[in-house]
Amino acid sequence: MRVKRHVFRQHFRTLLLIIGTALIVFYCLMPFYWVLSVSITPEQKFYARDVRFIPAEVTLANYGNLFDVLPFERYFLNSTIVASTTVAFSLLLAIPAAYSFARFRFRGRHLLIRSLLLLYMIPTVVLLVPLLIILKTLGMINTYRGLILAEASNTIPFAIWLLIGFFMALPRELEEAALVDGCTPLGALIRVVLPLSLPGIVAAGIFIFIAAWNHFMYAFMFASGEEIKTLPVVLRYFIRGESGIFWGTIMASATITTLPVFAVFMFFQKYLIGGMTAGSVKG
Amino acid sequence: MLGRLMGQLPVVSRTKRFHLAQKDWLPYAMIAPAVVLVSVILVYPALTAVRASLFDMNLLRMFETEFVGLANYKKLLFKDDIFLGSVLRTFRWTGIVVVVQTCLALPVALFLNLKFGWRGVLRAIVLIPWVIPTAVTAIIWVYMFDANFGVVNELLVRLGVIQSYIPWIADKKGSFFIVAMAMVWHGFPFMVIMLLAALQSFPQDLYEAARIDGAGIWQSFRYVTLPQLMPTILLVLLLRSMWLSHHVDLIYLITDGGPGVANFTIPIYAFNLAGIEMRIGYASAVAVILAIMLLFAAQVYIRYIEKSREYLE
Numbered sequence: 001m002r003v004k005r006h007v008f009r010q011h012f013r014t015l016l017l018i019i020g021t022a023l024i025v026f027y028c029l030m031p032f033y034w035v036l037s038v039s040i041t042p043e044q045k046f047y048a049r050d051v052r053f054i055p056a057e058v059t060l061a062n063y064g065n066l067f068d069v070l071p072f073e074r075y076f077l078n079s080t081i082v083a084s085t086t087v088a089f090s091l092l093l094a095i096p097a098a099y100s101f102a103r104f105r106f107r108g109r110h111l112l113i114r115s116l117l118l119l120y121m122i123p124t125v126v127l128l129v130p131l132l133i134i135l136k137t138l139g140m141i142n143t144y145r146g147l148i149l150a151e152a153s154n155t156i157p158f159a160i161w162l163l164i165g166f167f168m169a170l171p172r173e174l175e176e177a178a179l180v181d182g183c184t185p186l187g188a189l190i191r192v193v194l195p196l197s198l199p200g201i202v203a204a205g206i207f208i209f210i211a212a213w214n215h216f217m218y219a220f221m222f223a224s225g226e227e228i229k230t231l232p233v234v235l236r237y238f239i240r241g242e243s244g245i246f247w248g249t250i251m252a253s254a255t256i257t258t259l260p261v262f263a264v265f266m267f268f269q270k271y272l273i274g275g276m277t278a279g280s281v282k283g
Numbered sequence: 284m285l286g287r288l289m290g291q292l293p294v295v296s297r298t299k300r301f302h303l304a305q306k307d308w309l310p311y312a313m314i315a316p317a318v319v320l321v322s323v324i325l326v327y328p329a330l331t332a333v334r335a336s337l338f339d340m341n342l343l344r345m346f347e348t349e350f351v352g353l354a355n356y357k358k359l360l361f362k363d364d365i366f367l368g369s370v371l372r373t374f375r376w377t378g379i380v381v382v383v384q385t386c387l388a389l390p391v392a393l394f395l396n397l398k399f400g401w402r403g404v405l406r407a408i409v410l411i412p413w414v415i416p417t418a419v420t421a422i423i424w425v426y427m428f429d430a431n432f433g434v435v436n437e438l439l440v441r442l443g444v445i446q447s448y449i450p451w452i453a454d455k456k457g458s459f460f461i462v463a464m465a466m467v468w469h470g471f472p473f474m475v476i477m478l479l480a481a482l483q484s485f486p487q488d489l490y491e492a493a494r495i496d497g498a499g500i501w502q503s504f505r506y507v508t509l510p511q512l513m514p515t516i517l518l519v520l521l522l523r524s525m526w527l528s529h530h531v532d533l534i535y536l537i538t539d540g541g542p543g544v545a546n547f548t549i550p551i552y553a554f555n556l557a558g559i560e561m562r563i564g565y566a567s568a569v570a571v572i573l574a575i576m577l578l579f580a581a582q583v584y585i586r587y588i589e590k591s592r593e594y595l596e
Contacts, residue, residue: 020394021405028408031423031468032415034434038426053434097317104310112314114585119325121581123529125550126570129335129563130328153324156317185309214416216532221558235418236536239425247432254419265414269407 035258039063039251062252069245070234071226072253078144079213079230080260082223086148086212087205090155095201098163099189103175113164120157124217127153135222142225150218155208162207166200167193203271210261231257329574332567340564348564355568365544365552366569373548376463376534377527381520383467388474389516393504395475396482406479413472421536424465428452452538455545462537462546469533474519481515482508518587525580529573549573 039062041055066072100106101113131150132141140146170193178188194201216232224233235257238250265272336355340348359366395406412420427435430450439445451457485508493503531550534540540551547555550573556566 017397017399021401024391024394024405025408027468028411028472031420031427032411034426035419035423093317093320096313100310100313106307106310109310112318116321117585117588118578118581119321119329121525121577121584122325122329123550123570123573123577124531125529125553125557126332126567126574127325127328128554128570129557129567130331131324133331134324134328149324152320153328156321157325160317210414214418214532216418216536217554232416232418232532232536235422239418239421239536240539247426247429250422251426254422257416258419261414261416262411265410269410272410 032258035251035254037251038247039255041248043246043248062248063256065249066252066256069249072234072256074227075229075231075234076256078223078228079232079257081144082147082151082219082230083209083212083260085144086151086155087208089148090152090159090208091201091205093152094156094159094163094204095194096189098160099167099193101160102164102167103172116157116160120161124154128217128221131218132221140222142223142228144223144228147219147223147228147230150222151212151215154215155211158211159204159208162204163197163200166197166203170196199271202268206264206268206272209264213261332574333571335564336567336571338564340562340567342561342563351564355565356572358565359568359572365547366549368544369547369549369552369569372546373528373550376459376546376548377524380463380466380470380527381523383463384471384474384523385516385520387467388471388478391471392475392478392482393508395479409475410472412468413470415469417469417532418536420465420469421533424461424468425452425537428457428461453542455542458538458542459546462534465537466527466530466533470523470527474523477519478512478515481512485511518584521580521584521587525577525584529577 037055040058040060041062042057042059043062043065101109127150131153135141135146135150138146140149174192174196175183175185175188178192179185183191214232216236219230219233220236223230231253235250235253238245238253337350337352338348339351339354391409395402395409415423427433428451430436430448430452433448433451435451436445436448440448449457451461489507489511490503493507498506528548529550530548531554534546534548534551535554538546540547540555544552549569553566553569553573556562556569560566
């Protein structure tokens with residue numbers, strides 16, 4: 001009798017787990033299902049009011065159309081250049097700064113860390129007009145450099161803040177040993193600290209990449225020229241219906257826009273979760 | 284020279300030696316590039332914004348710029364109905380989204396904290412809405428509620444809830460509803476991860492003790508989990524509220540702030556003033572008020588952080 005009840009409870013638990021899982025998977029994936037499904041449905045179907053939950057025919061014509069009608073490869077390239085350069089640039093500046101904050105005690109350190117946190121909380125709209133004027137003065141409107149600088153105003157404070165935590169977590173003894181063995185402090189950073197804190201650096205890099213790939217407002221304001229447009233700016237014109245482009249092609253572009261961040265996510269998934277909990281206010 | 288010599292004396296402890304090996308300028312040299320850049324693209328622009336808010340300044344007639352002191356702020360707070368409406372809408376937007384997100388994220392986090400075979404995969408799946416680009420999120424929800432091709436209309440018609448297709452996005456409440464739902468979906472993974480991280484750090488023996496004392500599932504949640512989780516819930520609420528109240532991208536992508544001013548939150552209003560009407564003095568005043576509100580919230584956050592991260596001391 002007792003065994004039976006135990007078996008019943010075990011089955012009941014499994015059933016609940018399956019129901020819970022199904023609900024979560026449905027909520028998380030169902031909206032994106034429409035992107036994929038519409039992107040492979042032949043376009044002319046969408047002149048008529050004909051909503052199908054499963055596509056009757058499958059085609060890749062929408063994807064071809066995207067590159068025929070629009071210089072979509074240009075937009076894709078723009079996004080790639082901006083996002084990856086923002087990652088490299090931000091990390092290059094943030095790593096030494098974060099290491100210095102984490103390891104050395106110097107005058108003004110406390111004040112600077114605090115200001116960094118406060119600066120990070122300045123809303124985007126405050127910076128919008130001043131940055132526009134600065135970039136105009138420097139002749140950087142509609143350039144990669146300009147947009148990357150603007151994105152860095154968000155990503156650098158974030159990366160420094162995230163990396164301080166990672167560097168602090170490394171035992172000091174490692175560098176001390178390196179110093180005793182004749183390394184310079186800089187050599188200790190490059191040969192000992194960097195390899196060991198790679199998970200943190202990778203996490204920071206992924207966050208910056210996803211943020212820079214997704215951000216819309218700066219790209220919209222500072223880089224909306226045809227040659228320099230990034231994907232979110234292009235998608236915005238689609239959403240407004242100003243483009244005369246139909247849902248099939250729009251969803252094809254949405255799929256391609258999602259692919260790179262999704263790939264990055266799949267490869268580096270385990271690093272992300274540690275980074276997410278380190279506290280992010282923006283982006 | 285003396286320092287270096289002392290550094291090599293065997294009587295000096297290891298840590299001491301480590302400090303002596305440093306050059307005084309090195310910490311500053313390492314932070315200098317970041318500090319210079321942050322000054323140029325964050326500090327200087329922020330100060331410029333504060334300064335601009337004291338001027339009557341319009342990009343379309345820059346030569347007529349004049350200093351007006353606090354007049355912009357006076358006008359905002361006492362004469363501008365759109366601004367006051369935007370303040371209310373900011374609270375409505377932030378409040379509704381953050382509460383719905385929490386109500387959704389808490390059970391999901393508790394579920395993911397159970398032990399079962401496919402937990403790792405499910406955890407990754409939960410993160411997907413957060414990974415999907417904001418512009419794509421906007422497209423998804425605009426499509427689902429589209430007046431002609433939307434699946435929501437179709438579903439409601441088939442179920443007999445509505446007679447004919449409704450242009451949700453053109454409706455004041457409808458458009459707010461769409462943006463809020465899109466944001467809840469896009470943002471809730473972040474909350475799940477924060478809550479899950481907290482749940483996993485709780486010591487297991489408390490649950491053992493509760494079980495031995497005869498506590499059921501609900502009781503051990505109510506008296507063991509919830510009290511421990513409360514600080515994290517409050518922190519996440521604060522962080523998300525700050526984030527949502529200055530968020531522009533999704534609202535602007537889906538609605539442009541419209542129809543009319545139906546989705547004007549404070550940042551959208553500021554953006555509209557600056558980007559469309561070119562009234563940058565007035566727009567800066569709106570943005571600065573938002574920043575001041577956020578700085579108050581930030582104080583609470585920083586106090587929390589200082590308790591948990593010792594290196595700020």
